[in-house]
Amino acid sequence: MAFPKGFLWGGAIAANQAEGAYLEGGKGLTTVDLLPTGKKRWDICLGDLPSFQPLEGEFYPSHTAIDFYHRYKEDIALFAEMGFKALRVSISWARIFPNGDDKLPNEAGLKFYDDLFDELLKYNIEPVVTIAHFDVPVNLVENYGSWKNRKLVSLFETYATTLFKRYKDKVKYWMTFNEINMLLHLPFVGAGLVFKEGDNKEQIKYQAAHHQLVASALAVKACHEISPGAMIGCMLAAGMTYPYTCNPEDVWDAMEKDRESFFFIDVQSRGAYPGYAKRFFKDHNITVEMEDGDEELLKNHTVDYIGFSYYASRATSTDPEVNNMTSGNVFGSIENPYLEKSEWGWTIDPRGFRITANQLYDRYQKPLFVVENGLGAIDELTAGGEVHDDYRIEYLKKHVAEMSEAIEDGVEILGYTSWGPIDIVSASTGEMKKRYGYIYVDKDNEGNGTLQRTKKKSFDWYKKVIETNGESI
Ligand code: BG6
Numbered sequence: 001m002a003f004p005k006g007f008l009w010g011g012a013i014a015a016n017q018a019e020g021a022y023l024e025g026g027k028g029l030t031t032v033d034l035l036p037t038g039k040k041r042w043d044i045c046l047g048d049l050p051s052f053q054p055l056e057g058e059f060y061p062s063h064t065a066i067d068f069y070h071r072y073k074e075d076i077a078l079f080a081e082m083g084f085k086a087l088r089v090s091i092s093w094a095r096i097f098p099n100g101d102d103k104l105p106n107e108a109g110l111k112f113y114d115d116l117f118d119e120l121l122k123y124n125i126e127p128v129v130t131i132a133h134f135d136v137p138v139n140l141v142e143n144y145g146s147w148k149n150r151k152l153v154s155l156f157e158t159y160a161t162t163l164f165k166r167y168k169d170k171v172k173y174w175m176t177f178n179e180i181n182m183l184l185h186l187p188f189v190g191a192g193l194v195f196k197e198g199d200n201k202e203q204i205k206y207q208a209a210h211h212q213l214v215a216s217a218l219a220v221k222a223c224h225e226i227s228p229g230a231m232i233g234c235m236l237a238a239g240m241t242y243p244y245t246c247n248p249e250d251v252w253d254a255m256e257k258d259r260e261s262f263f264f265i266d267v268q269s270r271g272a273y274p275g276y277a278k279r280f281f282k283d284h285n286i287t288v289e290m291e292d293g294d295e296e297l298l299k300n301h302t303v304d305y306i307g308f309s310y311y312a313s314r315a316t317s318t319d320p321e322v323n324n325m326t327s328g329n330v331f332g333s334i335e336n337p338y339l340e341k342s343e344w345g346w347t348i349d350p351r352g353f354r355i356t357a358n359q360l361y362d363r364y365q366k367p368l369f370v371v372e373n374g375l376g377a378i379d380e381l382t383a384g385g386e387v388h389d390d391y392r393i394e395y396l397k398k399h400v401a402e403m404s405e406a407i408e409d410g411v412e413i414l415g416y417t418s419w420g421p422i423d424i425v426s427a428s429t430g431e432m433k434k435r436y437g438y439i440y441v442d443k444d445n446e447g448n449g450t451l452q453r454t455k456k457k458s459f460d461w462y463k464k465v466i467e468t469n470g471e472s473i
Helices: 040-046 068-082 107-122 138-144 151-167 180-184 187-191 201-226 248-270 275-283 294-300 350-364 390-408 457-467
Strands: 008-012 086-090 126-132 173-177 231-238 241-243 305-310 314-316 368-372 413-419 439-441 453-455
Touching (some): 040 187, 068 107, 068 453, 086 413, 107 126, 107 151, 126 151, 126 368, 173 201, 180 201, 201 231, 201 248, 231 350, 248 275, 248 350, 305 350, 350 368, 390 413
Parallel strands (some): 008 086, 008 413, 126 173, 231 305, 241 314
Antiparallel strands (some): 439 453
16 A cells, blocks of 8 residues: 555645634734735735735735634634544734734633644644744834844744743644745745845845855754754755756756755755855855854754645746746646646646655655645536535545555655645635635635535545545545
C-alpha cells in the first residue's frame, strides 16, 4: 500500500480566511483586514496602494469570513466525521500581539487557540500550525515599514517563542511562513511591504526576504529548544515551470523561474544563499545587508520538513510570439496546450504534482508535507440542499493518485491537507464563490447568507479515502 500508516490526511485553512471576528477578543488589525473585494484589492496586494485603515464604502471579507472563530466546534465535528487526522490552521499574529510590538501577549487570543487545539485533540486530530499565513499587524506596517525593517526579526522571534512555550504540549507540526516565495509576487500580502514612487522594489523585496529567512531560522532554533519532539517546516508555493519547447533558451528560462522560488527553500533547508542567487543580486545591483552571525544562524537552524502547496504547473517561453498567458496562483504562465484549466484559469496538472514532489525530494532529501491542494470552483446548492461537486472529486482523485505514485517513487510524504475543506474566503480575489470545500457555507461575495454548513458530495468521497488510507479513491 502506498500510503504509510499514520499518514496525516486532513485539510488546511488560514486564520484570516476563516475566523472573521476581526476585532474580537482583543485582536488588532492585520494586513489582510485591509484587503477589500473589488478594484482596489490588487494594487493593495502589490504594495502599490498604501492603506492602513479599512476604507468607507469597501467590503472586507476577512472581517467576518465564515465565522470559524465562533463556529469552530461545529466545523471540527464535521472534519472529525470525515476522519481527519490533521487540520492545518494558522495563528493570527494580531490576536496574540495586537500591535506586534506589545510587551505582553493578549491572553484572550492565546486562550482561543488553546481551546481550538483542545477541540482538535479531543478527536485525535493533529494541529498543523502556520505561524504567519499572510498577516502582519498593521502597526508594524505603518510604524516600522514591516519586513523592510530588521526589527521585525526580533518581534517575530518573540511571537514564535510565545507560541512554542504556550502550545508545546499540543502542537507537534509547525511551519514558519506560508508560501514564503509569495513575497516576490504579492509583496503586501507576503510581507506587508508598501512602496513609494521611485523605490527599488527588487532591493526592498530581497532585503525583506532576508529578514524573514533569519526570523524563520530563529523560530526553528526556538522550536527545537522549547519543544524538542516537534517538527518545524518551511512552506513553498510550488508547481514546476515547464519550458514551452526544448529550445535550450526556454529550458534555461524555466530553470531560472523555478529558482526564484527555490531560493527561499534552498536557504531554509540547505542553510545558505545559493550561488545563483548571489549572481542574480550582482547582476541586478541588489545588496542584501546581513548582520554578523546571520550566515551561521541560517546554516545551523534548517527546517525539518518541506511543506508546500500545489495547485498548478506553469510554462514559460522566450519566444515573443508565444504569449498566451493564463493565471495560476498569481504566477504568470503561458497556456499549456496539453492541459485544462479551472474556471479561474489555473492549469490542472495532476502529473505535475508527482513531478513537483519528486523534484522537491530530489533537491532537499527531507520529508515533504503537502499542506495545500484543491480545486477552486463555483458550486450550486440545489433546491434539495445538495452540492454535486463531481469536478472537485475528479480533480482530487487524480492528484491523490499521483501522490501515491510519488510515494511509490520513494518520496517521503508526511501528510496531505487539502485546501479549504470547508468553503472559505479566497486569498487572491476575496471571493466566496471560489469554493474548495467538502462542506458548503451559505455566504455570497457580498457577505450575505445564513452561514449554514451543508455537506457536498465530495464529503463522503474524502471520508472514504481517509477510511481506507488512500486505497479507495
Ligand atoms: C495559497 C494560499 O496561495 O492558495 C491560500 O496559501 C489560498 O491562502 C490558496 O487561499 C488558494 O488560493 P485562492 O486565491 O484560490 O484562495
